[in-house]
Amino acid sequence: MNVCKVLLRECVRQTDKAYTYMIPEDLEGKITEGSYVKVPFGFGNRKQTALVTAVSDSSRVTGFDISKLKKVDSLLDLYPVMNKDQMALIEPLRSRLLCTSGDVISMMVPSAVGTVGKAKASFVDVASKEDAEAALDSGKLRSMAHISMLEYLLANGPTERKKLLSITKASDAQLRSLREKELITVTTRLLSREEVSAEEKITEEESSDSFRVIHDLNDEQQRAFNSVTESLGKPEVFLLHGITGSGKTEVYLKCAGEVIERGGCVIYLVPEISLTPQTVSWIRGRFGDTAAVMHSRLSDRQRYDEWDRIRRGDARIVVGPRSSIFAPVKDLQLIIIDEEHDSSYKSESFPKYSTRDIAFLRMRINSCPLILGSATPLVSSYYSAANGQYKLLKLNKRAAHDAVLPEVTIVDMKEQVKEGYGDLLSGPLRVAMAKAFSKDQQVMLFLNRRGYSRTLVCNTCGEPVYCPSCSVAMTLHNSTRIEGRRLICHYCGFTIPCSEASCRECNGTKFKRAGVGTQQLEEMLKELYPDRKVLRMDQDTTMLPGAHESILSAFREHEADILVGTQMIAKGHDFPSVTVVGVLGADLIATSSDYKASERAFELITQAAGRAGRGRERGQVYLQSLRPDNPLLMYAAKQDYDAFYESEIKYREVMCLPPFKAVGEIVLSLPDEDMLATRTSDLGKYLKDFLSYQDKALGFELYGPVPAPIYELRGRYRNVFMIKSSRRSYLNGVFRQVMEDFDPNIYPISFDNDAGGS
Ligand code: ADP
Numbered sequence: 016m017n018v019c020k021v022l023l024r025e026c027v028r029q030t031d032k033a034y035t036y037m038i039p040e041d042l043e044g045k046i047t048e049g050s051y052v053k054v055p056f057g058f059g060n061r062k063q064t065a066l067v068t069a070v071s072d073s074s075r076v077t078g079f080d081i082s083k084l085k086k087v088d089s090l091l092d093l094y095p096v097m098n099k100d101q102m103a104l105i106e107p108l109r110s111r112l113l114c115t116s117g118d119v120i121s122m123m124v125p126s127a128v129g130t131v132g133k134a135k136a137s138f139v140d141v142a143s144k145e146d147a148e149a150a151l152d153s154g155k156l157r158s159m160a161h162i163s164m165l166e167y168l169l170a171n172g173p174t175e176r177k178k179l180l181s182i183t184k185a186s187d188a189q190l191r192s193l194r195e196k197e198l199i200t201v202t203t204r205l206l207s208r209e210e211v212s213a214e215e216k217i218t219e220e221e222s223s224d225s226f227r228v229i230h231d232l233n234d235e236q237q238r239a240f241n242s243v244t245e246s247l248g249k250p251e252v253f254l255l256h257g258i259t260g261s262g263k264t265e266v267y268l269k270c271a272g273e274v275i276e277r278g279g280c281v282i283y284l285v286p287e288i289s290l291t292p293q294t295v296s297w298i299r300g301r302f303g304d305t306a307a308v309m310h311s312r313l314s315d316r317q318r319y320d321e322w323d324r325i326r327r328g329d330a331r332i333v334v335g336p337r338s339s340i341f342a343p344v345k346d347l348q349l350i351i352i353d354e355e356h357d358s359s360y361k362s363e364s365f366p367k368y369s370t371r372d373i374a375f376l377r378m379r380i381n382s383c384p385l386i387l388g389s390a391t392p393l394v395s396s397y398y399s400a401a402n403g404q405y406k407l408l409k410l411n412k413r414a415a416h417d418a419v420l421p422e423v424t425i426v427d428m429k430e431q432v433k434e435g436y437g438d439l440l441s442g443p444l445r446v447a448m449a450k451a452f453s454k455d456q457q458v459m460l461f462l463n464r465r466g467y468s469r470t471l472v473c474n475t476c477g478e479p480v481y482c483p484s485c486s487v488a489m490t491l492h493n494s495t496r497i498e499g500r501r502l503i504c505h506y507c508g509f510t511i512p513c514s515e516a517s518c519r520e521c522n523g524t525k526f527k528r529a530g531v532g533t534q535q536l537e538e539m540l541k542e543l544y545p546d547r548k549v550l551r552m553d554q555d556t557t558m559l560p561g562a563h564e565s566i567l568s569a570f571r572e573h574e575a576d577i578l579v580g581t582q583m584i585a586k587g588h589d590f591p592s593v594t595v596v597g598v599l600g601a602d603l604i605a606t607s608s609d610y611k612a613s614e615r616a617f618e619l620i621t622q623a624a625g626r627a628g629r630g631r632e633r634g635q636v637y638l639q640s641l642r643p644d645n646p647l648l649m650y651a652a653k654q655d656y657d658a659f660y661e662s663e664i665k666y667r668e669v670m671c672l673p674p675f676k677a678v679g680e681i682v683l684s685l686p687d688e689d690m691l692a693t694r695t696s697d698l699g700k701y702l703k704d705f706l707s708y709q710d711k712a713l714g715f716e717l718y719g720p721v722p723a724p725i726y727e728l729r730g731r732y733r734n735v736f737m738i739k740s741s742r743r744s745y746l747n748g749v750f751r752q753v754m755e756d757f758d759p760n761i762y763p764i765s766f767d768n769d770a771g772g773s
């Protein structure tokens with residue numbers, strides 16, 4: 016007789032421990048470490064999903080009566096769902112992410128395991144058309160999500176749950192609340208064969224002509240390749256720093272190819288946004304069936320199939336977004352994180368993991384190299400490389416022989432306003448656009464709305480209002496609790512009424528909201544260039560699944576002359592006919608309220624500029640700014656990362672910011688503002704006392720509370736405390752203590768031990 020130890024997937028803190036079950040005769044030999052099973056649990060013997068962590072002979076079990084053990088009910092998947100390397104992640108992740116083992120298991124094992132094969136889906140519909148219309152007309156609905164869901168259902172009829180949530184950007188809780196109001200119904204049923212195949216069809220990849228040629232590596236690339244391959248078998252971190260177009264991708268691919276040839280496996284992470292059908296098709300072209308590509312257009316079924324090929328060792332290179340760091344590869348010998356600075360590597364929902372942290376864990380567990388690659392690495396990564404903790408590999412020139420860097424002009428918008436061009440499109444940019452159009456070339460205009468309308472800038476000189484002690488821009492804040500509009504420093508909590516703001520550059524006292532949106536820009540372009548077609552890409556135009564790609568491919572097919580967009584268009588897309596790029600409000604990008612704003616601005620401007628002149632002609636880039644002397648713009652214009660790094664790292668050191676100190680956040684969120692105020696004050700007192708008792712060597716400093724940058728979100732209000740400490744692990748200690756001492760039902764708290772990190 017054998018018994019097994021299991022961890023429950025749906026556990027809470029009290030039940031987050033190993034339970035022992037008897038293995039029934041018919042499952043003997045089939046259940047091994049890593050098996051997924053159903054077990055009866057608790058008084059009611061409800062069936063629960065569980066992961067088997069150990070199997071042993073019952074004669075070795077001591078301490079309790081074996082005959083009283085319950086039996087495993089069934090096996091969910093014929094093959095183990097986790098291998099040993101993955102199981103080694105459970106405990107460290109549980110403790111770092113302050114979650115249960117079950118949360119970790121849910122993160123690592125696709126939800127389709129055990130259910131796949133019986134294609135089922137939930138459908139949502141209005142309970143009654145009349146009630147839904149009456150509810151909308153009454154004006155009593157207070158949630159935009161509720162309104163959007165009802166409107167969508169009335170217009171489109173029954174809709175698959177996931178699709179509805181993604182289109183209306185509603186949460187599960189909001190769906191539930193509509194259901195409790197009896198306005199909608201949710202039914203689960205098996206999908207018909209047609210529906211299943213329709214679902215799979217959407218995700219079929221268009222075959223692409225942009226097949227990547229395989230190049231012989233140049234000297235710089237070869238050196239990078241040699242360093243990495245010499246380190247195979249050792250846990251070593253490489254930072255591959257190379258300007259866009261310097262051939263980093265080619266280095267990754269050659270390294271990956273080498274590992275595969277030696278019989279190993281590779282995890283190759285890229286930001287979700289770069290997993291376009293084109294990328295998918297050239298990866299397939301290069302690696303064939305050895306590659307598993309995990310992109311968001313896969314159906315649950317396809318996702319399961321890819322995952323299954325990985326765990327059986329059929330697929331040996333996994334290309335995917337952050338969640339692919341958990342992939343069940345058989346013999347991991349290399350991890351690659353492309354665009355390592357990208358913010359999508361940090362998960363936004365609980366448990367908030369950092370892909371980089373998990374990559375480091377896996378690197379140590381498997382003793383394999385890790386490549387972090389970027390044209391604009393995180394300042395903290397570059398610091399580690401400068402210190403010798405990471406090995407720095409540099410690619411200094413563009414790889415393609417005919418490629419040249421674009422010519423970048425910084426335009427002083429204060430002058431342009433005086434000359435009568437307004438503050439949107441400068442004279443030089445208009446001239447360049449006209450020239451491009453005359454040659455039938457395309458133009459991209461890049462407008463970052465983030466940090467725009469929430470900032471006030473001086474009417475006369477364009478300088479934003481800065482916090483006197485933190486050198487970060489203050490954020491405009493509206494609250495029913497606070498009289499009038501106020502400016503708040505999200506860093507230290509310093510606040511003033513807007514009426515008291517004055518400009519630190521020119522002492523001006525008149526301010527206006529910064530910037531305009533993409534929509535106004537689009538309208539203006541239509542007026543200025545009535546014969547030219549404009550496409551716009553931002554959050555509003557990319558709501559529907561697939562919209563993102565159809566806009567990009569329309570632009571690539573030259574169905575429009577101008578593409579206007581937010582940071583979405585700045586990343587990694589190649590459009591050979593684009594010769595002119597305008598970055599509007601370049602300085603304001605840096606005017607966000609957290610310490611990583613400069614780093615992000617440098618990255619975005621460099622990326623945006625990199626879009627120009629990917630074809631034969633040299634690109635022209637215009638950086639329009641109200642503060643043209645901002646050094647950041649000059650560094651970005653010259654693509655001089657090193658100069659940017661030198662100035663930024665000094666600032667971080669003076670301000671005691673990462674990498675010199677760890678910065679963590681505690682966010683309290685409640686549906687009622689008064690409640691939030693009282694509980695914030697309770698928590699604040701506690702933190703102050705608790706931290707003042709700690710050893711000085713731990714270096715704790717408490718800031719806040721301040722309202723979160725997005726104070727009101729999905730019907731909840733949020734306040735933030737910031738804690739600095741000399742180490743990240745010390746922050747976790749504080750978080751753990753707060754979790755012990757505060758009931759999460761009364762104090763809904765979330766933690767982040769790497770605030771602003773990725
Ligand atoms: P990165 O990832 O650094 O932005 P890529 O790897 O995408 O750069 O390379 C940019 C371009 O240079 C691609 O078109 C690629 O085909 C080409 N390229 C890469 N390596 C070489 C090489 N050794 N010789 C010639 N062209 C190259």
Ligand code: ZN
Pocket residue numbers: 482483484485486504505506507508509
């Ligand atoms: Zn401040």
